Amino acid sequence: MRILLQRVARASVTIGGQVTGSIDRGFLLLVGFTHTDTAAEVGWLAEKVIGLRLFSDAEGKMNLDLAAVGGAVLVVSQFTLYGDAAKGRRPSFIDAARPETAIPLYDSFLAALRAAGVTVASGEFGADMQVSLVNDGPVTLMLERMAS
Numbered sequence: 001m002r003i004l005l006q007r008v009a010r011a012s013v014t015i016g017g018q019v020t021g022s023i024d025r026g027f028l029l030l031v032g033f034t035h036t037d038t039a040a041e042v043g044w045l046a047e048k049v050i051g052l053r054l055f056s057d058a059e060g061k062m063n064l065d066l067a068a069v070g071g072a073v074l075v076v077s078q079f080t081l082y083g084d085a086a087k088g089r090r091p092s093f094i095d096a097a098r099p100e101t102a103i104p105l106y107d108s109f110l111a112a113l114r115a116a117g118v119t120v121a122s123g124e125f126g127a128d129m130q131v132s133l134v135n136d137g138p139v140t141l142m143l144e145r146m147a148s
Helices: 039-051 099-115
Strands: 002-015 018-023 026-032 062-064 072-077 119-122 129-144
Touching (some): 002 072, 018 119, 072 099
Parallel strands (some): 026 072
Antiparallel strands (some): 002 018, 002 026
16 A cells, blocks of 8 residues: 655545545545555554644644644545556556455545544545645655555
């Protein structure tokens, strides 16, 4: 499981001309799954995201987490995080999980975040989405948890 996390001032996802999810201060999470991912990776990364202290305190140091700033997350499925462009000019997506594996994991990730009390907005798995964001900082991290 891979997550490209961006700290944002605001972000939204639009499908078919309609905004389906939007947040103000928080994290935009582009989330991808591979064939061997399980609930263990989902839970570990949900906890990691929730606990990351990426927001500035009164002294300007990154010491505050989502809860401390009343932040939210916008989660967008992103199979291309498992794209391999090492050979040729057209990426291979063979390492990306098929929808029958990825959709339940995606739904579990959303549920884990919500169960922890995080405000969650999301895109739609497999949809053609337009994502807009104002990256704050910019702060961008790649998070990964390999199947155990």
